[in-house]
Amino acid sequence: MTAISSSPTSASQVLERNISQFNDKSVLVAGAIEDTYAIELAKVCNSVHVFTTYYSAYQALQQSDQIELDFGASFTPETPLEVDAVIVYLPKTKAEVDYLLANVVPQIKMGGILYLVGDNRGGIKSVDKQLTPYSSNKANKLDSARRCSLLALEISQACQPFQLDDWLTTYPCEVKGERLDIVSLPGVFSAKELDLGTRLLLENIAPLKGNALDIGCGAGVIGSFLLKQNPELKVEMTDVSALAVESAKLTLAKNGLNAHVFPSDVYSEVGQRYTTLVSNPPFHAGLNTNYGAVEQIIADAKQHLKIRGRLILVANKFLRYEPLFEKAFTHCELLTETTKFKLLSNYPD
Template identity: 35%
Template sequence: MGHHLQAGKLMLCAQSQLLLRNQSLFGVGKWALVNPGDTQIFSELETEASLPNAPTLFGLHQYYDTYKALASSSPNTHFFSAAFDQSQTGELDGIVIYMPKAKQHLDMLIANMAQLLKPDGLLLVVGENKGGIKSVAKQLERFCFNINKTDSAKHCGLISGQVSAEKTNGHNFDIDKYAVTRSYEINQQSIKVLSLPGVFGHKQLDPGTALLLQQFADHKQVKQMRGQFYDFACGTGVIACYFLSLSERLKATLSDISALALYCAERSLALNGLQGKVVASDGMQEINGSFDHILSNPPFHEGLKNDYGITLNFIKTAHAKANRGCKLTIVANRFLPYPEHIQNTFHSFSVLCKTNKFSVYQGSK
């Protein structure tokens, strides 16, 4: 949750602008950009690709919006996955990771990328100063030597290290080593959830999600629910798992923009012996069919900034894909401007619950 492409795909984010200042680093060979903050960086680097010995570029994406935009327009090869392996790219000469929000997510990416690089290959991390780029050198020490601050500008930093054959010897990246499985008691119903760093609700059951599920504490009421159920921005899949574990008459679709979230959601379903359709989607673009129940704890962050557009668009699209009588139920921070949008879009509107931090809203078609 919480990732979103830079508005206007032709804008270079500050991290990409810093990379372009250091274009000479890319030199020759095979390079990958991991979770780039915009799509434009590839074409900017390609303008140099007419030179002899120009680098081959790969895109390794954990966010579906960037992947989809590039897969359809860029001459480079792009992959969308929770984890990456050498069968996709072969050995790489260099990799640039755009720094994620969660420190553990970066640890996981560094471990994954260390396995894709040639011995002595270059591993770069680019990120905003306020995002914690200054502490990255320490994180690179696990697999790298010759760690340097290569450049800083536009409130960003670029840190580089060379991957050490000695430190990576015998290292096989396994994403499950970073996963945590927890059991939650939700309204007297026990649910198992697998989560990974970088996925919303990784450390605990998010209090907003817990509040949303408290509105459905009556097991008898949930058991009577039937039809098509949709969990938007599903994260670890906990919302869908709760409803599916109580009602056998629901058919669920879960979607998220994050490959890590989709990995978790699939595993959470399996841990509870449940079935659902898990879909990579930017908003509801890839979602087919219509629904009888739509639930979400929707995102409102784009990187380190607030962005309401994702959810406002979701409310509109949810109405279009709602069957008659369908209820949309969402939880949100109280300061967010969603009530009027649900009121203007749905036939009826109610506030199911309010705390000093969150509200649970429901709209019916």
């Protein structure tokens, strides 16, 4: 996820061009929110409710008392909101789109409008098939600008309330003789199979003592395996995504393991030091390559490591993380590598 901008992104600028669509309406905003435009939207709407699965967006929007704000893996208010309109910033994968629509469309009153806005390269041109459960109509294109499109669909079919269990994927995974069942929600890293970079890390990481933090935990694969391999280790896991946090909690429960899992935008909610920091960090934000998260993981690691603590990262071979390590720690150690991945660490102080 990219950093949350106080200025409107291209998608929000397209919404701004069509602001009259939302005058005096009750609106629910959800999806891949990358700015604080919902605060501006609240100035013309009767009410604005925001549902986000990204902790960074939740943190940025907390500044406003003009919007209702929900952060979590699912959106299931006790009674449907029955809003006039839902605005969905289109997520990057079809699985996430389906999951999000199942969450938010039940909150639209019959005859209300679902608005979808997103990058023309990101799937909005082929979203029609995913809308068939919600309307007998086709979505209308209202606008296209800044390489983004805005679609509108009148809701004409009733849909079932959202059920989280319907969206869970479970698969077995074995590393170094330890077997786990991984549970995941759509769009979460390692959602359907063990990533080869993660496997390289787990097969080559030395036995650990003390405490460890799994940064960007995804479905909880790394942290859970560390617990299996090191039963006395105290493990915590963080992720900016509520879907990942929920998936990691479910993976732990499925395997009878215990760890503290909490949302955090890299270190934003991390308040202690660890013997080991470990991560298979993301380097994409939406459709773009983005090193912001990994740069922060490395640059600020010392503040969250105990004396002689280690940061261990797995990375694609082409990513140049070594200079970041050298700047933060003076040295960078290559623990192992394959043709596609490498395992990097600092020299303990």
